[in-house]
Amino acid sequence: MQALDRYVYPHRLLHWLVAGAVLLSLASGLTLGFLGFDGTVDLIGKTLTNVLYASHKTLGVLILLLMTLRVITRLTFVVPDYMPPLNRFERVASATVHHLLYLALIVMPLIGWTATASGGFPVEFFFWQLPGFIDKDEQLSEQLFMLHGWLGWTILGLVVLHVTGAMFHWKIKRDNVMKRMSLFD
Numbered sequence: 001m002q003a004l005d006r007y008v009y010p011h012r013l014l015h016w017l018v019a020g021a022v023l024l025s026l027a028s029g030l031t032l033g034f035l036g037f038d039g040t041v042d043l044i045g046k047t048l049t050n051v052l053y054a055s056h057k058t059l060g061v062l063i064l065l066l067m068t069l070r071v072i073t074r075l076t077f078v079v080p081d082y083m084p085p086l087n088r089f090e091r092v093a094s095a096t097v098h099h100l101l102y103l104a105l106i107v108m109p110l111i112g113w114t115a116t117a118s119g120g121f122p123v124e125f126f127f128w129q130l131p132g133f134i135d136k137d138e139q140l141s142e143q144l145f146m147l148h149g150w151l152g153w154t155i156l157g158l159v160v161l162h163v164t165g166a167m168f169h170w171k172i173k174r175d176n177v178m179k180r181m182s183l184f185d
């Protein structure tokens, strides 16, 4: 029997969908965080500002859904072997960053959702408005948005470490790590 040399296709597809959505949500979130509502309106007008908020929230909720599927595909299907095996440092470093990314990408949308709902703002997902599940509490909302901001920088840092590691394996070590996640041959 031939050994599995890459993750199953659904898991690889989910990786790249989440990667795209995370980059877009960081870019839109940081723009909104830096400029605030009024600053964004001054720059791009009210209509586009509302579209940017709605798109950011939609992307965030989408990440929560895709990450839930991803946990299922990760736990259900066989994980390929490393060829050649990773050394101890690589194993510990990659497992730590991967686990932290999984955790952060599930907690982050939940914080964004709760911060938005407790601030009395709509939780938009495409053209729907999702339930808030929490009463209005401006102080809580402010604290959760602060946490949302810090976690945003943490995710950005983890992504930089992760992509640096991936590039090292792909271009310098030239082992099979990139192939494990690639959608192409």
Ligand code: HEM
Binding pocket: 015, 018, 019, 020, 022, 023, 074, 097, 098, 099, 101, 102, 159, 162, 163, 166, 167, 177, 178, 179, 180, 181, 182
């Ligand atoms: C925001 C962007 C990204 C996030 C959140 C992310 C997240 C993750 C996570 C959590 C894993 C572990 C998969 C698992 O074991 O189930 C993983 C694996 C992987 N990622 Fe990413 N990733 C991102 C972007 C990228 C980019 C841009 C590249 C390539 C340059 C890349 C290359 C890889 C590779 C090669 C693996 C397989 C590692 C292995 O298990 O051997 N990722 N990614």
Ligand code: HEM
Binding pocket: 022, 025, 026, 028, 029, 030, 031, 032, 033, 034, 036, 037, 053, 056, 057, 058, 059, 060, 061, 063, 105, 108, 109, 110, 112, 113, 116, 123, 124, 145, 146, 148, 149, 150, 152, 153, 155
């Ligand atoms: C993984 C998913 C998400 C990521 C990576 C993300 C990232 C970010 C970042 C980096 C900021 C800027 C924070 C600051 O500088 O203060 C931000 C702001 C914001 N996020 Fe998210 N977010 C996600 C999910 C969500 C969700 C699900 C919602 C709501 C349903 C949401 C609502 C908001 C709002 C309303 C702001 C603007 C806050 C302000 O004006 O200070 N986010 N997000």
